[in-house]
Amino acid sequence: MAFQGAAPGFTNHNATRWRIPFPIARALALHCVASMLLQLVYPLARALLGRRTRTFCASRHSAAMSTLLIQQPGYAWLRELGLREDNLGVFNGTWAGRGEIVTSYCPSNNEPIARVKQASLEDYEETVQKAKEAWKIWADIPAPKRGEIVRQIGDALRKKLKVLGNLVSLEMGKISIEGVGEVQEYIDICDYAVGLSRMFGGPMLPSERSGHALIEQWNPLGLVGIITAFNFPVAVYGWNNALALVCGNCCLWKGAPTTPLTSVAVTQIIAKVLEDNKLPGAICSLTCAGADVGAAMSKDERLDLLSFTGSTNVGNQVAVDIQKRFGRKLLELGGNNAIIVFDDADLNMVVPSVLFAAVGTAGQRCTTTRRLLLHESVHDEVVTRLTKAYKQIRVGDPLESNTLYGPLHTKQSVDMYLAAVGQAKQQGGNVVCGGKVINRPGNYVEPTIVTGLAHNAAIVHTETFAPILYVLKFKSEEEAFAWNNEVKQGLSSSIFTKDVGRMFRWMGPKGSDCGIVNVNIPTSGAEIGGAFGGEKHTGGGRESGSDAWKHYMRRSTCTINYSKELPLAQGIKFE
Known part of the structure; x- marks a missing residue:
């Protein structure tokens, strides 16, 4: 597999929330999707676009005596922001x-950056x-x-x-x-x-x-x-x-x-x-x-x-x-977001969209796609194409221009990732791609695809802030819509279809119950002009x-009487 120490990698953007859904700017989302499309069409081009995340954690002053990145010449640019060794x-x-001193760590190598007094x-x-x-x-x-x-x-x-x-x-x-x-x-x-x-x-x-x-x-x-x-x-x-x-x-x-x-x-x-x-x-x-x-x-x-x-x-x-x-x-x-792919969908749009939304930011967006619902007629083809795309993902330093996928934010996030993969296997899932820690410094894990789980499996209904995608197979529109809505969160959702009637049913009262309801685009990539947020356990x-x-x-509702009369409610008059 391509997920070894020096192998290339992938990551993505979004606002989501933080917001992407954060969402990041629309231009960035378009850039990411376009790049991924090019990579799919031209396998000799650069690997599919995504995003990388570095993890950095705060620790106690016990780490304060370590050599800090800000002291190294390669990170002198940090001082342009007014940062120092101690802030x-x-x-x-x-x-x-007057509070505790914490040390900020770089998640791609777990080296200390600088300190902050809280x-x-x-x-x-x-x-x-x-x-x-x-x-x-x-x-x-x-x-x-x-x-x-x-x-x-x-x-x-x-x-x-x-x-x-x-x-x-x-x-x-x-x-x-x-x-x-x-x-x-x-x-x-x-x-x-x-x-x-x-x-x-x-x-x-x-x-x-x-x-x-x-x-x-x-x-x-x-x-x-x-x-x-x-x-x-x-x-x-x-x-x-x-x-x-x-x-x-x-x-x-x-x-x-x-x-x-x-x-x-x-x-x-x-x-x-x-x-x-x-x-x-x-x-x-x-x-x-x-x-x-x-x-x-x-x-x-x-x-x-x-x-x-x-x-x-x-x-x-x-x-x-x-x-x-x-x-x-x-x-x-949180968000336990789903993309639904119908039998009439353009799969050339589906694959880069799912990749962008599921693997970007190492799966650490609130709008990350965590569930992929595939119509039974296209299930196998999409899984095959998506698995191939995942194996082209490149891993590297987030500050290097050719890096497209990075680490989880903390070591604890790696532990949660491994626990989720283990639970998925125990509940009947088949890991067709990924599932392991990448052997290199930092908090890197393999982008993961899991098939074979029931739509109501406990792990499928659990939001794991990691690049794990659960692939489910459905038979009908009613079934797909119901599965989208059965999780507790209601942040972002998307369908891929050419059926105009289905698009409007999806956006209607019996369609998605999420705050973000997309058609033929991923669950991530919200724009600032629209209200960002979700329903149910997403908070409202x-x-x-x-x-x-x-x-x-x-x-405040303010009533101004600019007449010379004083009409009272219910026509009451005092003589």
């Missing part, structure tokens, strides 16, 4: 940190107080002028696009084009939010009473907490941050504990924009921290909205904590485009 992980107008609960308390004070200034700034600040943030990110994208690749593990694409997505949502700053608001409604007007007024919430995951350490924060800012809110960000350098670098870029405009830095605050601060955020009534991106299990506890205080929440949780939240901005504001 402070709290920002509320000034940089601080927030203590005391740091968190101080940061919340400063952010609430900063809101008093920020909320008074007209929305279009807030949009101008967001425009400047987008421009500042553009200037650091390449180097910040490389940091994402180094710390999270994505290939460089994907890391750059993720930063570009933050830039794109800034551009989107700038326009939105002159457009959002409510209507004036007709009143049934003469001389009266009804106005729907939208106002900022106040302080928005944002907790993001490792797989999209820039884009998902950007989706929330840009919209929250133009809506008049301050932001308090807790990034993933395993990607603190990215959180620090992004915040430094934003802080400079705020400073240049003589605005309080606490408008965009940061607390690099662990579960203690995350739990505090979910229970803190001073956070007017908490946007949480992460696992369904943790999201469930977050939801309970927020509900106990009757708070607002925006949850972007919506981020990015469409009317997602409404999550970040409160609505």
Whole structure:
């Protein structure tokens, strides 16, 4: 097999959430699919496009004495982002940190990159107080002028696009084009939010009473907490941050504990924009921290909205904590996404699409395709072609331009991958491709295809954040639609067909129950213009485009009497 130490590899992009569905930018998705198509058509060309992910984990100060990558000449570019050997992980107008020191590790070789001093609960308390004070200034700034600040943030990110994208690749593990694409997505949502700053608001409604007007007024919430995951350490924060800012809110960000350098670098870029405009830095605050601060955020009534991106299990506890205080929440949780391939599908589109969605980012997107439902008439052909494509995947360093597939994020992820493969075998699955750890430094595993499982097998209904694809065989449209909907999550879904009627049935009330419903494209690759999110155990939240901005504001119905009369309800009159 081609999955040995020096063998070539594959990885992919998306926003998904973080968002791809993150989704990454549409252009990046098109680039990936086009490249894979070329590789299928021309076997002598480069192996199918995908994405690679580096894993990096945080550890205790016991690893602090190791030689750091940032000290090596080849990684001097990290200093362009203001990073040093030791970094402070709290920002509320000034940089601080009184908590644990963690070391960021590169997942492709498990070497330490740099260290970050996290927030203590005391740091968190101080940061919340400063952010609430900063809101008093920020909320008074007209929305279009807030949009101008967001425009400047987008421009500042553009200037650091390449180097910040490389940091994402180094710390999270994505290939460089994907890391750059993720930063570009933050830039794109800034551009989107700038326009939105002159457009959002409510209507004036007709009143049934003469001389009266009804106005729907939208106002900022106040302080928005944002907790993001490792797989999209820039884009998902950007989706929330840009919209929250133009809506008049301050932001308090807790990034993933395993990607603190990215959180620090992004915040430094934003802080400079705020400073240049003589605005309080606490408008965009940061607390690099662990579960203690995350739990505090979910229970803190001073956070007017908490946007949480992460696992369904943790999201469930977050939801309970927020509900106990009757708070607002925006949850972007897991996805057990399916592609359904009918007998009339164009298989030349199917194979690269499945490969792109199942193996990209080493299967660590929330929109990753985990289930492939094949009509019985095309099952064997698709499995054969897909297996051949998998064996062309190249493995390598995410920062090298020819790398297309990389490692899982942590060693623990490798253990979960192996456990899932073992369970699939025990439950009747046949591993036709992959299933093993790749013999090389880092957290690399083989992209895996499993056939022969029942549609309701326990492992099929379990989201494993790894490149494992479960292939199922169906007989009818009704059966396929039912299987798509029978899992607990409801994030992304897709069918491949030429039947126009089937397309509309799929999008209709008896079709897919997911938040993202695609036709003839993969489950990943969402665009910022559409609302991103899912149903059921995915959390029900919506981020990015469409009317997602409404999550970040409160609505009031205002009645104005401009007449000289006072008509009362039910025609009551006081003499």
